[in-house]
Amino acid sequence: MLFPQRFPISYLFSFPSIAFLFSSLILLLLFRALWQAYSPKRTVAPGPFFAKFSRLWFLRQVLQGEFEKVNIELHCKYGPVVRIAPNEYSISDPEAIKTIFGHGTQFMKAPSYKAAGDPYFPNLFTELDPPTHATLRRKFAPLYSMSSIVSMEPCVQKCTAVLTERLREFAQSGAAFNLQEWLQFYAFDLIGLLAVSESFGFLDDGKDPRGILIELDAFIKYSARVGIYHEIHTPLYKLMQTLGKGGAYIYTFTWAQIAKRLPGSATEEKGVKLEDSILARALEKHKEDPETFKISDVYQVCLASIGAGSDTTSISLCAIFWYLLKTPRALAKLKEEVDEMTTSGKISHPVTFLDAQAMPYMQAVIKEAIRLHSATGLPLGRVVPKGGAKVAGKYFTEGSVVGINTWVAHYNTDMFGDDAATFRPERWLEDKEKAQVMERYYIAFGHGSRTCVGKNISLMEISVLVPNLIRRFEFELVRPEDGLECYSNWFVKHQNVLCRVSERKV
Numbered sequence: 001m002l003f004p005q006r007f008p009i010s011y012l013f014s015f016p017s018i019a020f021l022f023s024s025l026i027l028l029l030l031f032r033a034l035w036q037a038y039s040p041k042r043t044v045a046p047g048p049f050f051a052k053f054s055r056l057w058f059l060r061q062v063l064q065g066e067f068e069k070v071n072i073e074l075h076c077k078y079g080p081v082v083r084i085a086p087n088e089y090s091i092s093d094p095e096a097i098k099t100i101f102g103h104g105t106q107f108m109k110a111p112s113y114k115a116a117g118d119p120y121f122p123n124l125f126t127e128l129d130p131p132t133h134a135t136l137r138r139k140f141a142p143l144y145s146m147s148s149i150v151s152m153e154p155c156v157q158k159c160t161a162v163l164t165e166r167l168r169e170f171a172q173s174g175a176a177f178n179l180q181e182w183l184q185f186y187a188f189d190l191i192g193l194l195a196v197s198e199s200f201g202f203l204d205d206g207k208d209p210r211g212i213l214i215e216l217d218a219f220i221k222y223s224a225r226v227g228i229y230h231e232i233h234t235p236l237y238k239l240m241q242t243l244g245k246g247g248a249y250i251y252t253f254t255w256a257q258i259a260k261r262l263p264g265s266a267t268e269e270k271g272v273k274l275e276d277s278i279l280a281r282a283l284e285k286h287k288e289d290p291e292t293f294k295i296s297d298v299y300q301v302c303l304a305s306i307g308a309g310s311d312t313t314s315i316s317l318c319a320i321f322w323y324l325l326k327t328p329r330a331l332a333k334l335k336e337e338v339d340e341m342t343t344s345g346k347i348s349h350p351v352t353f354l355d356a357q358a359m360p361y362m363q364a365v366i367k368e369a370i371r372l373h374s375a376t377g378l379p380l381g382r383v384v385p386k387g388g389a390k391v392a393g394k395y396f397t398e399g400s401v402v403g404i405n406t407w408v409a410h411y412n413t414d415m416f417g418d419d420a421a422t423f424r425p426e427r428w429l430e431d432k433e434k435a436q437v438m439e440r441y442y443i444a445f446g447h448g449s450r451t452c453v454g455k456n457i458s459l460m461e462i463s464v465l466v467p468n469l470i471r472r473f474e475f476e477l478v479r480p481e482d483g484l485e486c487y488s489n490w491f492v493k494h495q496n497v498l499c500r501v502s503e504r505k506v
């Protein structure tokens with residue numbers, strides 16, 4: 001036995017030893033916090049006092065669920081560069097968009113993105129390594145091309161018709177309903193059809209009996225919070241999978257849709273009609289070249305589409321309706337455009353994607369609502385490359401994380417004018433040159449090589465639904481005096497938009 005008399009084991013649990021251990025731990029943590037804040041490897045920048053010592057400050061803000069607003073206020077208080085964690089900085093200088101996200105930039109996605117997916121199996125959204133990402137992007141981008149998605153319009157029309165029918169029922173009963181929820185049902189059913197040729201069935205029942213939305217919401221919360229402490233993502237993710245949490249239903253659903261369409265597989269369901277979808281096209285690619293386009297790629301592209309393309313679209317749709325209902329002048333102008341184009345026969349029944357592109361005011365409404373309420377609410381973080389870099393006039397050491405929040409960019413009065421915080425679709429139509437400048441600072445879908453690959457899909461979903469609903473229904477907020485209630489994690493999600501509808505004479 002070691003030191004039996006001079007060092008009895010009970011000594012370890014005595015008050016002096018516990019006090020010694022405790023104070024050593026505190027000293028160690030203090031030293032670590034000071035090192036994080038003042039190490040020469042860190043870039044010094046203004047910001048909230050506690051943010052420079054630990055990531056806890058940032059985590060706390062994210063937990064409070066309105067970081068997009070906090071982020072705008074931080075820039076008003078501290079200027080174009082704000083330190084939000086010991087090694088993380090939020091930037092508001094519009095010129096930095098090109099430096100950080102522009103094509104050919106060496107800034108790679110920050111490790112926090114890893115927490116948005118399987119750590120062992122990164123997808124197009126979560127892959128950090130630029131060359132691996134470039135390979136994935138080359139492989140998958142054709143599935144999202146304009147020519148590919150135009151052929152998927154029947155899916156959009158199908159879901160639009162079902163939602164129209166549900167709203168007609170609400171109009172007849174006079175019942176109030178949560179518009180946010182129904183737009184989410186629409187976006188989910190539609191992305192199911194577009195991604196894997198199968199809808200989730202939300203619009204049929206107006207319910208989420210399997211708790212899919214709650215599950216996905218929990219995973220998005222997880223991604224935002226654990227992303228800040230990304231080092232713990234891998235073990236936590238393993239644990240969640242063991243417990244059957246973290247989007248398990250969506251994984252199983254996606255895989256089941258692929259499996260039943262795999263020719264020759266044990267699970268193939270013969271005669272299942274495969275509507276034109278990302279899955280249909282991915283399976284074609286797999287058939288052409290199974291070595292390069294593996295079945296795991298098929299799974300990955302379908303899953304990433306559902307994950308990245310559901311909430312984002314429903315949030316954007318909800319923002320459009322919210323701003324229209326809060327701005328009667330804009331709503332009246334949009335109705336005028338829709339009605340005039342209907343009576344002059346310029347748009348068909350139902351309004352198609354092609355028709356919608358010839359509706360300038362409606363396109364401006366969509367753009368403006370998404371500017372004021374972008375789906376993402378955290379800075380899109382990137383790692384400063386080897387050798388460091390100058391961003392927003394400041395030198396950042398390599399390994400620092402710099403990011404721009406879409407909300408910070410879009411509420412910038414230098415770029416969008418003194419009325420940047422006002423919903424005014426006309427700003428996109430008044431002056432072509434000005435609109436081009438604003439376009440450069442419009443990052444709702446990201447910018448550069450990591451820009452949203454599903455942007456056109458989303459714009460098709462939105463452009464078809466909005467005029468078709470505006471033409472058929474009169475919307476009314478149940479409590480028009482109330483402000484907008486949101487909760488944000490990664491996504492800034494509306495909470496409850498209670499509405500009533502009545503049918504218009506078409």
Ligand code: HEM
Pocket residue numbers: 124125126137304305306308309310312313316374375376380381443444445446447449450451452453454455457458
């Ligand atoms: C209004 C709807 C949408 C918004 C606002 C939106 C927003 C964004 C943003 C901001 C990014 C870039 C993130 C970054 O740079 O850090 C992104 C990337 C991405 N989005 Fe979307 N998105 C939308 C719809 C969709 C849809 C419908 C899909 C799929 C069908 C999709 C799939 C993706 C994917 C796969 C990426 C990663 C691309 C890459 O890194 O190469 N998104 N999206």
